[in-house]
Each structure stands twice: as C-alpha cells, then as structure tokens.
Amino acid sequence: MCLAGTAETVRSxxxxxxxxxxxxxxxxxxxxxxxxxxxxxxLARSTRHRHTQDLTHVFRDGFPVYTGNPPSRRTLVTIPNDxxxxxxxxxxxxxxxxxxxxxxxxxxNRLADELPxxxxxxxxxxxxxxxxxxxxxxxxxxxxxxxxxxxRHGRIPRRAVVCMNSGWDSxxxxxxxxxxxxxxxxxxxxxxxxxxxxxxxxxxxxxxxxVDTSSLDFGPSTTFVVHTTLLGAERYGLEGVANLGRxxxxxxxxxxxxxxxxxxxxxxxxxxARW
Amino acid sequence: MCLAGTAETVRSxxxxxxxxxxxxxxxxxxxxxxxxxxxxxxLARSTRHRHTQDLTHVFRDGFPVYTGNPPSRRTLVTIPNDxxxxxxxxxxxxxxxxxxxxxxxxxxNRLADELPxxxxxxxxxxxxxxxxxxxxxxxxxxxxxxxxxxxRHGRIPRRAVVCMNSGWDSxxxxxxxxxxxxxxxxxxxxxxxxxxxxxxxxxxxxxxxxVDTSSLDFGPSTTFVVHTTLLGAERYGLEGVANLGRxxxxxxxxxxxxxxxxxxxxxxxxxxARW
Numbered sequence: 001m002c003l004a005g006t007a008e009t010v011r012s013x014x015x016x017x018x019x020x021x022x023x024x025x026x027x028x029x030x031x032x033x034x035x036x037x038x039x040x041x042x043l044a045r046s047t048r049h050r051h052t053q054d055l056t057h058v059f060r061d062g063f064p065v066y067t068g069n070p071p072s073r074r075t076l077v078t079i080p081n082d083x084x085x086x087x088x089x090x091x092x093x094x095x096x097x098x099x100x101x102x103x104x105x106x107x108x109n110r111l112a113d114e115l116p117x118x119x120x121x122x123x124x125x126x127x128x129x130x131x132x133x134x135x136x137x138x139x140x141x142x143x144x145x146x147x148x149x150x151x152r153h154g155r156i157p158r159r160a161v162v163c164m165n166s167g168w169d170s171x172x173x174x175x176x177x178x179x180x181x182x183x184x185x186x187x188x189x190x191x192x193x194x195x196x197x198x199x200x201x202x203x204x205x206x207x208x209x210x211v212d213t214s215s216l217d218f219g220p221s222t223t224f225v226v227h228t229t230l231l232g233a234e235r236y237g238l239e240g241v242a243n244l245g246r247x248x249x250x251x252x253x254x255x256x257x258x259x260x261x262x263x264x265x266x267x268x269x270x271x272x273a274r275w
Numbered sequence: 276m277c278l279a280g281t282a283e284t285v286r287s288x289x290x291x292x293x294x295x296x297x298x299x300x301x302x303x304x305x306x307x308x309x310x311x312x313x314x315x316x317x318l319a320r321s322t323r324h325r326h327t328q329d330l331t332h333v334f335r336d337g338f339p340v341y342t343g344n345p346p347s348r349r350t351l352v353t354i355p356n357d358x359x360x361x362x363x364x365x366x367x368x369x370x371x372x373x374x375x376x377x378x379x380x381x382x383x384n385r386l387a388d389e390l391p392x393x394x395x396x397x398x399x400x401x402x403x404x405x406x407x408x409x410x411x412x413x414x415x416x417x418x419x420x421x422x423x424x425x426x427r428h429g430r431i432p433r434r435a436v437v438c439m440n441s442g443w444d445s446x447x448x449x450x451x452x453x454x455x456x457x458x459x460x461x462x463x464x465x466x467x468x469x470x471x472x473x474x475x476x477x478x479x480x481x482x483x484x485x486v487d488t489s490s491l492d493f494g495p496s497t498t499f500v501v502h503t504t505l506l507g508a509e510r511y512g513l514e515g516v517a518n519l520g521r522x523x524x525x526x527x528x529x530x531x532x533x534x535x536x537x538x539x540x541x542x543x544x545x546x547x548a549r550w
C-alpha cells in the first residue's frame with residue numbers, strides 16, 4: 001500500500017517532468033521500498049556487473065573515415081511540424097566505431113548478418129602501447145607486448161577480443177590528427193603487427209582484435225596483411241574503439257552490438273564493456 | 276609445448292579454411308589443453324552465461340517501416356575490382372529492430388547519443404500475448420496480463436525492459452501482414468495499453484518496453500499515448516524485436532546495442548539476450 005501510494009504521487013506529478021518525478025519517487029523512499037520487495041534472483045540479475053563502460057564514439061556527421069565519404073544525416077520530421085522527430089542517415093559501412101566482417105577482404109567469408117551472437121559477447125583484453133605510440137605514430141602491437149601483457153595481467157582467454165589502446169581515440173574529432181597523413185598522403189597511426197595477430201590466432205584462438213585507430217593495420221600499410229590474415233581466419237576486427245584506457249586490462253567482458261546489416265562487409269556497432 | 280605444437284598444425288592447415296582448422300584444432304585436443312591452461316577467473320568470465328539469443332531482425336533493404344521510405348543499400352566497392360568489399364546504407368532512424376529515444380516524441384528529452392550504457396544492459400521480462408493476438412490483431416498488453424505474469428514468473432525487476440511477445444515477428448518478411456492495414460489504410464497489430472505502461476512506470480520503475488511489431492502503441496492508435504507517456508518519462512521503447520518466444524520469461528539480461536546516432540531520435544540497435 002505504501003508503494004502504491006508513492007506511485008500515485010509520481011503519476012500526479014508527471015506534468016512536472018520525468019527527472020523531477022524520479023527525484024520525488026526517490027525522495028519518497030519509493031526506490032528503497034521497491035528494492036526491498038525484489039526477490040533475490042532478480043536483484044542479482046540486475047547487479048551482476050558493477051561497472052559498465054561505453055567503448056563507442058558518437059556516430060556523427062563527418063566522422064573521419066579511412067576512405068570515401070564520411071557519414072551524413074538530415075532531419076526528416078520535427079515535433080513542431082509533424083508531432084515526432086526523426087533523421088535519415090547515409091554512410092559507408094566502415095564509418096564510426098565499426099566492425100570488419102571476415103567477408104570485407106575475403107570472398108566467400110562470413111558477412112555482418114552471419115556472425116552469431118555468442119561471437120559478439122566475449123572476454124576483453126586491452127594491450128596498452130600508448131606510451132610508445134605517443135613518440136612513434138607508426139608503433140605496432142608486437143608479440144613482445146603480448147608476452148609482457150600476459151606476464152602482468154594473466155593469460156588471454158580463449159576467443160577473447162584483444163584490443164590495442166594507443167591513445168588515438170582522443171584524436172577522433174580532428175581528421176588530420178586521427179588519420180595523420182604526411183606530405184605525400186601516407187597515413188601514420190598505430191596498428192597490430194602481422195606477427196602479433198598470427199600469435200593471437202595460433203596460440204590464443206582469439207575471436208577478434210580491436211583498434212582505437214582507423215585500421216587494424218598501421219597507417220603506412222599497403223598490403224593490409226593484418227586484415228587479410230585475421231579476416232581470412234573468419235575472425236573479426238573492430239576499428240575506431242573508444243575509451244580503452246578506462247577498462248581493466250584482462251577482466252572485462254565486451255559486448256559488440258553489431259547491427260546485422262544484410263550482406264554487410266561489417267558496419268557500425270555499439271561496443272560496451274562490463275566487469 | 277603440446278599447445279604450441281597444436282598451434283603449428285593449425286597454421287600449416289590454414290589454407291584449408293578456418294572451419295576445418297578449428298575442427299583439426301579441436302580434434303587434436305587443442306581446445307581441451309587451452310581450457311585446462313586457463314586460470315579460473317578467465318574461464319568464469321567467458322562462460323558466465325550459458326545461453327545467448329539474438330533478438331534482432333536482419334537489417335535489410337525494404338524492411339517494412341511504419342512511415343516513410345524503407346532502408347536501401349548499394350555496393351560501393353568489390354573484392355575483384357577494389358581488393359575489398361563495402362556497401363553504403365540510407366535509412367530513416369525508425370527502421371529494422373530499433374529504439375525510440377525519449378526525444379523522438381518529446382521536445383528536449385534525451386536522444387540516442389545521450390542514453391548511458393548502463394541503461395542498455397538490463398533485466399528482460401517477456402509477456403506473451405501471442406494466443407490472444409492470433410485471434411485479435413488489435414490485442415493489447417493489459418494490467419491483468421502483467422499481474423498474471425508476475426504470479427507465474429515472479430516480480431518484474433526494477434529498471435527492466437518489458438517486452439510484448441505477440442508472435443508478430445514471423446510476419447516481418449511481408450509488409451502487408453506485418454503492418455496489416457485494413458481497406459481504409461488503418462493498421463491492425465498488437466501493442467501495449469496505456470494502463471499497462473503507466474502501471475510499469477509507476478509500480479515497477481521500468482527502463483523501457485519492447486514490442487515485436489512496428490509500434491509501441493497498437494496499430495489503430497491515432498493518439499500514440501503509449502509513446503508519449505513512456506518517452507515522456509525518459510524511458511525508451513524497442514520496436515521490431517525478434518525471437519521473444521525463445522527466451523525465458525523473467526530470467527534473462529538484455530543487451531540493447533544502440534548505435535549512439537548523433538542527435539538521433541532513436542535508431543537501429545542490436546538486441547541480444549543472455550541467461
């Protein structure tokens with residue numbers, strides 16, 4: 001009866017706006033009453049992880065892309081004119097924080113709508129090379145980095161997603177800094193080395209890799225061997241991952257919310273870590 | 276050394292294709308050896324949930340939308356011509372399996388890039404009205420359904436996402452069946468009643484609701500009161516959810532992989548349940 005009474009208070013004050021209603025509800029002890037009334041299993045389900053970290057950049061007009069046109073949007077309808085608001089988007093699949101499907105480089109390999117959901121919820125390992133990348137934009141994740149990582153943080157679990165944190169995500173607002181082309185147009189940003197990716201595939205049976213830059217291969221690559229090796233093994237890559245410095249090195253679970261784009265070569269995804 | 280030897284086998288057989296390599300790896304006992312070598316925390320992390328269920332329709336060309344143009348795609352580059360494959364997409368935000376942000380109907384309320392990630396990983400409750408919907412396309416989730424649900428499946432947790440399973444997801448391949456317009460163009464498909472949504476907001480402090488149809492309100496609605504009430508409370512709605520008959524009624528966690536579309540009224544999302 002107490003809770004029902006509180007609910008009535010919320011309802012009668014709804015015209016004051018939802019945030020105020022929430023505050024009133026909380027102030028009235030409604031949340032505490034609701035929590036106390038919850039059976040234990042439901043409570044455990046909603047609080048199993050204590051930390052949630054977004055690893056996704058806002059998908060925006062003009063997001064810097066490796067090649068082609070950046071994303072664009074336009075307003076379709078507005079609340080004053082139409083009663084509701086909506087936009088339209090146009091973009092190439094490799095825009096924003098996104099996934100490279102195996103079929104992006106390898107004919108016949110799996111596409112975005114063929115990756116099963118259990119491949120999208122995996123252990124996360126984050127290898128930090130940001131100090132080296134700060135002085136060398138062509139820095140690469142090497143096998144020695146992986147060995148040192150495991151010595152410090154424990155073994156990389158089977159079918160993990162292994163991400164490079166180079167600190168490059170802070171540059172995403174400025175195309176010239178993010179892609180970092182030299183006078184002849186060659187990009188300079190960090191990436192995985194071929195040796196590191198072969199080691200992860202062969203020794204750790206990973207599910208995928210991720211980078212906070214625009215490409216799995218480092219900027220100057222002309223062969224894209226990391227792409228072809230990883231995607232050739234039916235594993236996936238994440239590009240443009242954000243906030244990798246804010247998650248534990250080898251303790252989180254990553255959720256890769258890839259839209260199942262029809263016959264997609266990959267495409268935008270929401271990436272969230274929990275631990 | 277045994278594991279390293281196995282890895283060499285995988286590498287030397289890579290040209291046979293990854294699936295075969297995986298099989299060879301498994302047959303060689305590599306997976307068992309890898310599992311045995313993993314420390315306990317990493318193993319627990321990767322196997323915490325036993326079941327993963329996709330709740331997302333393939334995002335496709337021509338997906339039936341409530342209003343406006345359906346999504347479209349075109350091929351930008353191909354592997355034979357360009358060395359890699361990619362598509363371009365154009366669509367309105369309310370296409371495919373998607374989220375309605377609070378600002379979709381309510382000026383000043385939060386947009387797609389303002390929903391924090393902890394609101395996107397929530398307990399899931401699925402209320403099944405498919406038997407009633409099979410004989411009455413205008414069926415609605417009522418308070419009596421919620422009371423009966425809790426009597427059978429336990430209390431709906433605080434800040435859960437409560438979804439209606441009307442069985443409508445199987446119609447998604449056929450626009451006429453999914454939107455089900457009558458001779459005068461009025462749609463007929465199930466949805467939530469206003470009373471049920473008020474009850475969930477006031478008594479259960481939900482995070483959002485979801486439907487397997489094209490709209491939170493039932494087809495004939497002209498007032499969209501479920502939209503305005505839910506979104507007015509800064510809660511979100513999911514539309515076009517799939518496979519809700521394949522998850523437990525009140526035991527799963529749902530991950531709502533909404534792309535953080537800049538100033539988005541909502542937009543496509545990957546929805547995955549785990550339990």
